[in-house]
Amino acid sequence: MLNDNTAVVTGGSRGIGRAIAVKLAGLGADIAIIATRDSDRAQDTIKTIEDMGRKARLYVCDISDIEAVNNAVSQIITDFGGIDILINNAGITKDKLLMQMNEEDISDVIDVNLKGSMYVTKACLRNFVRKRHGRIVNISSVVGLMGNAGQVNYSASKAGIIGFTKSVAREYASKGITCNAIAPGFICTDMTDKMPKEAIDAMLDNIPCKRYGKPEEVAHLAAFLVSDEASYITGEVIKIDGGMYI
Ligand code: NAP
Numbered sequence: 590m591l592n593d594n595t596a597v598v599t600g601g602s603r604g605i606g607r608a609i610a611v612k613l614a615g616l617g618a619d620i621a622i623i624a625t626r627d628s629d630r631a632q633d634t635i636k637t638i639e640d641m642g643r644k645a646r647l648y649v650c651d652i653s654d655i656e657a658v659n660n661a662v663s664q665i666i667t668d669f670g671g672i673d674i675l676i677n678n679a680g681i682t683k684d685k686l687l688m689q690m691n692e693e694d695i696s697d698v699i700d701v702n703l704k705g706s707m708y709v710t711k712a713c714l715r716n717f718v719r720k721r722h723g724r725i726v727n728i729s730s731v732v733g734l735m736g737n738a739g740q741v742n743y744s745a746s747k748a749g750i751i752g753f754t755k756s757v758a759r760e761y762a763s764k765g766i767t768c769n770a771i772a773p774g775f776i777c778t779d780m781t782d783k784m785p786k787e788a789i790d791a792m793l794d795n796i797p798c799k800r801y802g803k804p805e806e807v808a809h810l811a812a813f814l815v816s817d818e819a820s821y822i823t824g825e826v827i828k829i830d831g832g833m834y835i
Pocket of ligand 1: 601603604605623624626630650651652653680731774775777779
């Protein structure tokens with residue numbers, strides 16, 4: 590289904606990004622992964638994709654650094670011959686009550702989650718416009734829709750992703766480029782592993798499906814949004830949260 594496509598997956602070394610990278614590779618895409626470091630997890634993801642018969646490369650880049658992003662995306666275009674799909678998935682948390690948050694807690698989360706996604710998208714757009722085709726999927730969060738105590742910085746960054754998604758969708762729809770957001774609820778990854786147990790238990794009480802989500806479930810949705818079948822869907826925000834925020 591995605592043969593001859595190249596997908597860039599930010600934060601594709603582990604968690605949701607890894608699941609999306611592996612899913613898209615399974616559908617025939619070659620994969621460029623962006624992550625902050627050349628870790629064992631990143632290498633394992635690369636090897637998994639190569640074992641599936643697809644091309645995979647890791648680009649070490651902090652997406653909050655616009656110069657580094659521009660260099661990484663240029664290198665990806667040189668190495669792969671172009672980009673068809675962008676998954677803006679990389680993200681961080683620095684959870685605290687607002688009263689305890691310092692300037693760095695706020696700016697780091699906004700810089701990576703929101704500004705970083707804009708930098709990578711901006712760097713890929715000329716290539717999409719030239720092809721008159723592109724698929725952008727931004728990973729937001731249900732907390733960007735509903736808010737969450739202890740996550741003022743994070744939920745603001747994820748709400749920002751929604752405005753960013755809708756605006757990019759409006760600017761580039763006529764060029765054959767779609768831009769949608771996925772808003773996951775609680776998905777088991779390293780990010781949720783570091784949450785306090787009481788917070789995790791309290792969250793389960795509020796999930797009608799009475800279980801947490803899996804990265805692979807988010808990956809299925811991303812695969813649909815980048816497919817030809819989804820070519821008339823743009824500017825949408827699709828929740829995948831077991832009913833956490835209805
Ligand atoms: P994760 O397991 O913590 O993985 C984060 C990924 O982002 C890693 O690949 C990491 O690279 C990369 N990354 C972090 N900062 C970066 C930076 N400055 N530049 C480039 N890459 C960076 O996270 P996850 O749970 O899979 O979450 C993925 C996305 O889904 C995030 O945007 C998150 O906000 C969103 N989300 C998650 C949940 C959930 O319940 N897990 C719910 C809603 C939304 P390294 O390996 O190099 O560190």
